[in-house]
Amino acid sequence: MYVPDLVMVTLLREMGPVLIAVIVIGRSGSAVAAELGTMKVSEEIEALEVMAINPVEYLVVPRFLAMLIMLPALTIMGNYIGVLGGWAVCRFALNFNTAGYILRALQSADTWDLYSGMIKSGVFAWLIITIACNAGLRVEGGAEGVGQATTASVVQALLAMLVMNAVLTGIFFFSA
Amino acid sequence: MNSNGEPIIEVVDLVRRFGDRTVINDISFSIHRGETLVIMGGSGCGKSTLLRHIIGSMKPTSGSVKVFGEEITMMNEREIARVRRRFGMLFQSGALLASLTVGENVALPLLQHTDRSPDEIEDIVETKLQMVGLSGFENLKPAEISGGMKKRVGLARALALDPELLFSDEPTSGLDPIMTAVVDQLTLKLTHGSHMTAVVVTHDMTSAFRIATRMIMLGHGDIIAQGTPDEIRTSSNPEVQQFINGEADGPIPLNLSQDEHEHHRHVKPRPFLAARSRFHHKTQ
Numbered sequence: 001m002y003v004p005d006l007v008m009v010t011l012l013r014e015m016g017p018v019l020i021a022v023i024v025i026g027r028s029g030s031a032v033a034a035e036l037g038t039m040k041v042s043e044e045i046e047a048l049e050v051m052a053i054n055p056v057e058y059l060v061v062p063r064f065l066a067m068l069i070m071l072p073a074l075t076i077m078g079n080y081i082g083v084l085g086g087w088a089v090c091r092f093a094l095n096f097n098t099a100g101y102i103l104r105a106l107q108s109a110d111t112w113d114l115y116s117g118m119i120k121s122g123v124f125a126w127l128i129i130t131i132a133c134n135a136g137l138r139v140e141g142g143a144e145g146v147g148q149a150t151t152a153s154v155v156q157a158l159l160a161m162l163v164m165n166a167v168l169t170g171i172f173f174f175s176a
Numbered sequence: 177m178n179s180n181g182e183p184i185i186e187v188v189d190l191v192r193r194f195g196d197r198t199v200i201n202d203i204s205f206s207i208h209r210g211e212t213l214v215i216m217g218g219s220g221c222g223k224s225t226l227l228r229h230i231i232g233s234m235k236p237t238s239g240s241v242k243v244f245g246e247e248i249t250m251m252n253e254r255e256i257a258r259v260r261r262r263f264g265m266l267f268q269s270g271a272l273l274a275s276l277t278v279g280e281n282v283a284l285p286l287l288q289h290t291d292r293s294p295d296e297i298e299d300i301v302e303t304k305l306q307m308v309g310l311s312g313f314e315n316l317k318p319a320e321i322s323g324g325m326k327k328r329v330g331l332a333r334a335l336a337l338d339p340e341l342l343f344s345d346e347p348t349s350g351l352d353p354i355m356t357a358v359v360d361q362l363t364l365k366l367t368h369g370s371h372m373t374a375v376v377v378t379h380d381m382t383s384a385f386r387i388a389t390r391m392i393m394l395g396h397g398d399i400i401a402q403g404t405p406d407e408i409r410t411s412s413n414p415e416v417q418q419f420i421n422g423e424a425d426g427p428i429p430l431n432l433s434q435d436e437h438e439h440h441r442h443v444k445p446r447p448f449l450a451a452r453s454r455f456h457h458k459t460q
Binding site for chain 1: 284
């Protein structure tokens with residue numbers, strides 16, 4: 001049975017980083033775009049500039065760092081939970097024994113599987129937060145504009161993330 | 177530092193065009209230390225655009241704007257930021273950061289631009305909030321206070337760094353008459369006592385005549401009239417009289433053209449609406 005192998009390799013390389021990124025785009029990328037967009041339309045960004053506070057330093061940099069740290073951290077957590085899910089299926093539906101699952105799982109994956117996933121997750125973090133902040137700070141025209149920017153940021157981030165995932169998988173595992 | 181003789185703000189031949197529409201048409205004036213200049217004019221006359229040129233957030237088509245003796249139109253972001261630390265600005269809506277409390281909003285410029293200790297900052301915040309009649313409101317969020325209160329917090333924040341120059345965009349709109357008087361007196365106290373210079377954009381004529389040492393009235397991008405409050409009050413210009421007396425009938429046109437209006441809102445005409453209006457046209 002190759003279930004543990006399948007779980008480990010797909011999870012660490014692909015499913016972990018991508019699914020966590022999808023969730024974070026949906027809940028945090030959109031939130032950042034909406035928050036910055038609202039600040040833009042209510043003159044808050046302009047007020048910061050006039051107070052000689054650089055809005056990029058004050059608003060974007062902390063969000064960028066938070067995303068850069070938290071997306072890989074969440075991906076690690078997601079990987080753990082995925083492995084646990086794989087174990088539950090093997091143990092209760094397929095009647096594996098626990099030791100066998102763990103042994104097989106550890107043999108099937110190498111550290112590069114994990115690291116490649118972490119690198120992906122870092123790159124996704126950069127993409128997500130850049131797109132979200134950019135969409136938010138470019139909002140024009142009131143509540144309608146905020147809604148459009150939020151939608152645009154989610155769609156753009158999802159597309160960019162999926163394309164980037166294909167590119168990185170190509171570079172990591174299919175380039176000679 | 178500037179001497180009393182040298183102007184704090186000097187605007188020379190300022191012109192700003194958007195496309196082929198001239199919003200500011202060759203305006204020149206200067207403001208000296210301790211003066212309160214009131215800029216008046218109907219909606220869409222270029223007041224806000226003029227203010228944005230003085231604070232460096234818009235670049236003119238031609239002309240020069242000197243603030244504290246330095247040419248602000250030629251500066252890069254960093255240099256503009258250096259000049260901006262010396263002035264405070266009150267926005268029309270207050271423009272408080274919604275995620276921070278009232279106290280944190282007022283403390284923000286102090287935290288960003290000074291090395292004061294948290295205790296000192298707390299004291300300053302309390303003093304400034306007291307000045308605008310809002311002590312005890314430190315821990316509320318902007319969403320929990322009224323529009324007029326937000327504006328007063330905005331004023332406290334603008335004054336946090338004890339600026340040499342204060343810009344106010346409609347400081348008294350939305351305030352009750354008593355608070356209007358309080359804010360006016362505060363402006364007067366600061367300009368007389370601390371030699372602060374104030375530039376106030378307002379529609380409130382009572383307040384304008386109370387605080388102004390000099391007034392400028394704008395219309396169609398030009399200065400229609402300027403002078404002391406007395407000169408403005410006795411001006412023979414019918415547009416000025418119509419404006420300060422708030423009369424509906426007079427030489428000032430009621431409607432902006434469609435073109436100007438579209439421009440004013442910075443909104444492009446949308447194809448759907450255009451199509452719809454064509455449709456209506458046909459069916460008529």
